[in-house]
Amino acid sequence: MAIITLTSDFGPKDHFTGATKGAIYSELPDVNIVDISHNVSPFNIPEAAYIIQNAYNSFPKGTIHIIGIDSEINAENKHIAVKLDGHYFICANNGIMSMICSEIVPEKIVEINIHDKILSSFPVLDVFVKVACHIARGGTLDVIGKTITSIKPIQNIKPFVKEDQTQIIGSVIYIDNYGNVVTNIKRNFFESIQKGREFEISARSYKFKKIHKNYSDIVNFDIPIEKRQDEGRKLVVFNSGGFLEIALFKSNPKTNGSASTLLGLGIMDTVTVNFTSTPIDTTKTHIALDERF
Amino acid sequence: MAIITLTSDFGPKDHFTGATKGAIYSELPDVNIVDISHNVSPFNIPEAAYIIQNAYNSFPKGTIHIIGIDSEINAENKHIAVKLDGHYFICANNGIMSMICSEIVPEKIVEINIHDKILSSFPVLDVFVKVACHIARGGTLDVIGKTITSIKPIQNIKPFVKEDQTQIIGSVIYIDNYGNVVTNIKRNFFESIQKGREFEISARSYKFKKIHKNYSDIVNFDIPIEKRQDEGRKLVVFNSGGFLEIALFKSNPKTNGSASTLLGLGIMDTVTVNFTSTPIDTTKTHIALDERF
């Protein structure tokens, strides 16, 4: 049974998501429709790109992902279908796919050209659903569009590295449900620049010298639980998607603030990493991945 | 496989929706349960009516729609099941169905009378699920209720038209996820009064003389993208449901306000359309549907 996922900025209340699912079932009774997120901030391409990148590859190969963000077609915003990593993505050519495509080369990209048959003011429902069901029935991308070779990029996907390799200048790309601050600095990239050197991460006036593997690494379990004051402590981790994240331990934005609010960090704000000038013994990693302190 | 949709004001957090789904699966293992919305404002009948009207007919004929808004049974609030347009609706007789029924005549309405067998303080779970599963198994409405011929109306479904046909007085019936303002003025109705005349739409102190087909119709693509200032511009469209809507281009209520907040328009507020007194050449539509400016 085919799987079609949905990611959009339709929000939790409007009829758009329900109508889209109805249209899919009308074309394809046997299908699993899975919501990834409908709470992307309106028209926020980078947010959608982050969410879909982190969700898609848990699904089986062959899954079809509909992404409904800023999808009204016009002279500058065409519809595309992308085959990549064994998955299919259907969306507007507005940068959403550029984060994934910066890491994995697409197998095929087509610009969808079935619009002459469709009069639409709700393109997810009318166009994306048709394309998704076509693919789910085993149809090829060639039938619904013409091959193109590049897609629209978005800015700030990759952090900037100083020429002498002593500094990474990253950006905040996502604030998660816990108010934790996710940067565009990925672990592999970080380590390729770090080359074993010590480092200091700066976010506003805060400095961090360790990157943890788990949030609870900062807890000293030798102290009796009633004497600990760990909740809300700031720390840096590589999150489960591999992104450098500034977090609070057991963060609850509703009660105690969050990394985002306490550090004053929002989307596109800068987080820098400074390395010691001399690379040190590279056989030994100094990222405190498994270390408690 | 039967499809049962759910629309409610249960919100995103409480157990009600999950429990309802569990009860359906307990009666009917092979069923597709589809959420339309659980974020209807508490007890807001018009909002629910708008959402279900715009979602239901994307689903295949035979779909069963459970609507759980203000569904506690009492002397004035009976439970009904309605067959209409090939779909089944199960809800309280509180006005939710009156928006759909104002456009399409129901095939059958029954007042549900299976309550003597059920001691319930959660009618969606106990009553609506039982009725839905009965219908999904091929059962008739006659078995679960007695036929009635009319249902409770809600106010402000239809706009008011001045006797001399020079003015439509409409109401705001919905604010969507983008903060766009949806009125009760539908395209067919508008055109039947307009008869090709020019018009001016008034909402608070704002005036509009065009109704667009697409949101991006207001963009002048000849201007370089970095010089445009279209985001957040006000415009009027007939939305994908056919309703006259006052919108912002690429509206994001969290950052820049919305049509609702910037124009100060809330539910039940008035939007008027004034027509020039003399009907003009009716062979030519003056609604700027496909026109760029």
Place this chain on the structure above:
Amino acid sequence: MAIITLTSDFGPKDHFTGATKGAIYSELPDVNIVDISHNVSPFNIPEAAYIIQNAYNSFPKGTIHIIGIDSEINAENKHIAVKLDGHYFICANNGIMSMICSEIVPEKIVEINIHDKILSSFPVLDVFVKVACHIARGGTLDVIGKTITSIKPIQNIKPFVKEDQTQIIGSVIYIDNYGNVVTNIKRNFFESIQKGREFEISARSYKFKKIHKNYSDIVNFDIPIEKRQDEGRKLVVFNSGGFLEIALFKSNPKTNGSASTLLGLGIMDTVTVNFTSTPIDTTKTHIALDERF
């Protein structure tokens, strides 16, 4: 077809829920995945315990419930799988199961020990999904963990009763989508202490002498509808889960405030019930269950 439910504090926006579903479908193509709630307040164990307790038993026996709240494994927070009442629960041993287990004795509890095979920073995805799919395929709990006999408790599950049986001191354990205030005083427990006596419920400066069966019991249907002023009136009910709840009639927190805001009652605040000292005629219940006033 197996049913796997999901309850978490992942929120409505992040990729975590979508990724979890993708991982389940990757292991088990034929499965029904049902969301119970992803809007549990971050790290809020009692809230999750309340939600899962009220949702789980609407599902068919054999259903597998994944609960992803505070699930990072560490020295003090182990992963467990519990078989109880014919259902399976997979979660951290952090108190979530103690509310259900205080009423129903578990058939089996195991501490999950498959972690040596898994390097994880997203335990719901990596560990809980694996365990759930193992159970869905008919696997036993013994294969994935070692039996333990007790689980971590949470506080304030049970109300306190004064030694002379004249007073119950309860706590608020949940605020629902309507802003209604749910206490830890369950109907059976209340009646076992009440023994037919009259009572007065105190919440802040408010007093209540009746517990209703239905919210609309407070409406006098003899008064013409346009003269009634019932919306927003305070009342006490046993809710559909059997918990004593302080509610507003047709409560809409967005417009008129809620029981929680108007009475100033939040989680863990106290609600007391005082009984008259002498038990009265116990053949006649004084709880106004079916009575209108």
